Amino acid sequence: MKDTDVIHRVLGGHIDLFKLLVDRYQGPVIRFIQNMIHDNHTSEDIAQDVFMAAYKTLSSFDSHRSNFSTWLFVIARNKILNLLKKRRPVFTNQLPEVPDSQNPSDNLMTKEFFNRLEKILRTLPVKQKTAFVLAEFEKLPYAQIAEIEGVRIGTVKSRISRAKKKLAATLSELDGDIL
């Protein structure tokens, strides 16, 4: 069933069908929040708030203006910005697992890379980070990111490119150091 059909039926009184939308989009929404605030415990609570807010304002969703996932990401983005305004995030994310390698020094180097990349990601300005996370981890097209952010595609491209430059600089530093 298409998102618009589900929404239509939920608004018509079939509340339980909203479950389909939650199942469909919980992954991308939680991942987006986690990658933005780096706090696994809070991410899920915010994601719940996002779906509640979406449910409460479902009648204002206009399928001619955007698709449901874009609309949901806008809600998530606004919730994240509000949270970041209120308080500095507590970083409780663990580093991603380093895949086993034959060479133990390879593992060490990879860990060091991950550490640096995480650090840079956390310190990126929020606008650059949002665009980068949506493009790199959510694999959203630039046009959709521009819609979510309410800016032009060119602005999105430049934000992503600035973020990537910072990450690339870190990688090249390490390249010279240990690889």
Added chain:
Amino acid sequence: MRRQEVYDIWNKAREQIDVKEDFTDKVMNQIFLYEQKKSKTFFDYRRFVDLISANLTAQAAFVVVGAVVGLTRVVFMFAVILGY
């Protein structure tokens, strides 16, 4: 290991997340609680608008009722003015 490889592994790892199995249930419970609270109020304007906007027949009926009420008012006004 090359730089690009490490970046790709990191990127892939960032895409992985664990969603708790009961996430959907939690959201749906909140929604049902919200609906329960709403149904306790005498007249829920938002729910009324939602129902109207979701149903084409209801929209048409709403417009017809509005038009009839409006016309009746106009006729009544004329009747009062003309002294019938």
